[in-house]
Amino acid sequence: MDVISIHEYTMEMIQEAATRIRQSFTEKMEIETKANANDLVTNIDKETEQFIVEKIQAYDASHRIFGEEGMSEEQFADLKGVVWIVDPIDGTMNFIRQQRNFTISIAIYEDGIGKLGYIYDVVRDELYYAIAGQGAYVNEKRIQPLEPIELDKAIIGINASWVAKNNRLNTEKIAKLIHTVRGTRSYGSATIEMMYVATGRLESYMSMRLSPWDIAAGAVIAHEVGAKCTTLKGEPMNLLAQDTFIIANPSIHEQLISEYIELI
Amino acid sequence: MDVISIHEYTMEMIQEAATRIRQSFTEKMEIETKANANDLVTNIDKETEQFIVEKIQAYDASHRIFGEEGMSEEQFADLKGVVWIVDPIDGTMNFIRQQRNFTISIAIYEDGIGKLGYIYDVVRDELYYAIAGQGAYVNEKRIQPLEPIELDKAIIGINASWVAKNNRLNTEKIAKLIHTVRGTRSYGSATIEMMYVATGRLESYMSMRLSPWDIAAGAVIAHEVGAKCTTLKGEPMNLLAQDTFIIANPSIHEQLISEYIELI
Numbered sequence: 001m002d003v004i005s006i007h008e009y010t011m012e013m014i015q016e017a018a019t020r021i022r023q024s025f026t027e028k029m030e031i032e033t034k035a036n037a038n039d040l041v042t043n044i045d046k047e048t049e050q051f052i053v054e055k056i057q058a059y060d061a062s063h064r065i066f067g068e069e070g071m072s073e074e075q076f077a078d079l080k081g082v083v084w085i086v087d088p089i090d091g092t093m094n095f096i097r098q099q100r101n102f103t104i105s106i107a108i109y110e111d112g113i114g115k116l117g118y119i120y121d122v123v124r125d126e127l128y129y130a131i132a133g134q135g136a137y138v139n140e141k142r143i144q145p146l147e148p149i150e151l152d153k154a155i156i157g158i159n160a161s162w163v164a165k166n167n168r169l170n171t172e173k174i175a176k177l178i179h180t181v182r183g184t185r186s187y188g189s190a191t192i193e194m195m196y197v198a199t200g201r202l203e204s205y206m207s208m209r210l211s212p213w214d215i216a217a218g219a220v221i222a223h224e225v226g227a228k229c230t231t232l233k234g235e236p237m238n239l240l241a242q243d244t245f246i247i248a249n250p251s252i253h254e255q256l257i258s259e260y261i262e263l264i
Numbered sequence: 265m266d267v268i269s270i271h272e273y274t275m276e277m278i279q280e281a282a283t284r285i286r287q288s289f290t291e292k293m294e295i296e297t298k299a300n301a302n303d304l305v306t307n308i309d310k311e312t313e314q315f316i317v318e319k320i321q322a323y324d325a326s327h328r329i330f331g332e333e334g335m336s337e338e339q340f341a342d343l344k345g346v347v348w349i350v351d352p353i354d355g356t357m358n359f360i361r362q363q364r365n366f367t368i369s370i371a372i373y374e375d376g377i378g379k380l381g382y383i384y385d386v387v388r389d390e391l392y393y394a395i396a397g398q399g400a401y402v403n404e405k406r407i408q409p410l411e412p413i414e415l416d417k418a419i420i421g422i423n424a425s426w427v428a429k430n431n432r433l434n435t436e437k438i439a440k441l442i443h444t445v446r447g448t449r450s451y452g453s454a455t456i457e458m459m460y461v462a463t464g465r466l467e468s469y470m471s472m473r474l475s476p477w478d479i480a481a482g483a484v485i486a487h488e489v490g491a492k493c494t495t496l497k498g499e500p501m502n503l504l505a506q507d508t509f510i511i512a513n514p515s516i517h518e519q520l521i522s523e524y525i526e527l528i
Contacts, residue, residue: 097465098465100465155357155361155452158424160448161442161443161448163424164438164442164443165436165439166439166443172429174428175429178428179428183452184425185451185452186424188419196362
């Protein structure tokens with residue numbers, strides 16, 4: 001696997017995909033009042049994935065592709081070989097309703113090991129990426145390794161639906177967490193929240209339910225700056241099926257899981 | 265009160281204030297590793313307000329100024345005359361930790377009536393503003409009036425601290441709300457969340473505790489597109505003291521308060 005060649009190819013592909021998405025804004029502006037916005041957006045989602053899939057196949061037809069649209073999870077009993085894990089638009093609700101705060105997310109794994117990761121916040125024009133072992137970048141700027149922080153100074157990304165009484169988490173412990181940390185945020189895009197952790201804008205982000213394509217690219221980038229990615233049980237993150245997920249500054253990862261997370 | 269003259273003066277003043285804040289980023293980059301980031305930022309907060317206050321006084325020394333830094337609430341038993349309500353940096357924690365997602369917020373009221381409102385998202389370079397009765401704008405673009413929406417399609421801005429068990433709200437009802445709506449977000453800046461409601465990116469934003477300078481400018485802008493601003497009891501919003509607050513698309517404002525908000 002020629003990492004540099006794939007890197008250059010992917011960087012170009014992402015810019016092309018973003019240009020298509022940006023063009024769709026103008027179309028949407030025109031169509032939104034007469035047509036169903038959700039349908040249109042679904043089309044953009046699918047069209048973007050179609051574009052990315054064709055580009056990957058043109059690059060090397062032997063590579064496997066694992067994506068949100070059109071790929072069934074049954075195909076992926078393992079991550080053998082070269083696997084591209086693609087989310088053409090992460091944060092679809094933001095895309096539809098806000099026309100911002102969404103990303104294109106692409107990861108390349110080889111035999112289950114993350115090799116390259118790309119998350120492009122299209123509207124902010126911020127491309128986060130990493131080649132494993134070579135550091136993480138946002139646009140041309142190197143992202144600095146994370147520094148330790150105490151939990152009471154931390155800002156945590158968590159959606160209110162996991163804080164409100166629910167059937168999956170002990171929300172009393174979550175309430176304790178909410179009142180312990182300095183603040184919480186929720187942006188509606190797992191990839192943006194992961195990149196906020198990677199750049200020290202948040203100290204952690206967690207969710208009860210994420211898919212492989214939500215986390216695969218972010219994990220490669222996060223790894224380069226020292227952020228820890230696991231399930232909420234502290235096990236290796238699941239790249240084959242939907243599961244719980246947490247990314248955190250390594251200084252608080254263990255404490256978050258052991259003191260505040262109780263799955264029920 | 266010469267509205268157009270004040271408008272032109274304020275537009276220029278905000279750009280100058282923003283330039284100073286942007287310059288502080290470079291200073292901060294250099295200083296952050298050796299000094300206390302919080303102190304530095306407090307200075308920037310105060311320096312920006314000082315700059316704004318001096319500009320207002322130079323414009324008309326008879327105008328009253330009500331701001332977060334250095335102005336005591338006791339001074340404001342009423343809103344008689346021309347009152348500028350200023351928050352030099354709304355979203356201070358975001359400013360410190362994220363260097364984004366904060367705004368400059370300035371409102372001008374006359375005898376308690378909102379006349380002009382300005383909210384500048386410095387890093388996105390988005391200036392929301394309105395002259396009462398003349399519509400709301402973001403940069404040069406007119407913001408469209410809000411369209412009705414059903415609650416189950418709404419995205420609500422609410423911080424997890426009001427969803428986690430607390431002493432001020434019936435959180436069982438809030439949990440019901442969280443599971444009813446399409447989604448929730450939390451950005452850590454009241455002014456940004458209010459402008460997301462004004463532009464249809466959120467349908468509501470609520471908080472148990474906001475100050476007059478958090479909401480004064482946003483209310484003028486929101487009013488122009490039909491968004492409703494009240495306390496969580498449905499009373500007129502409080503511009504003299506810290507209080508509860510809700511802004512909402514008018515089609516769901518009443519329902520939110522009557523069915524889901526119970527202050528304890």
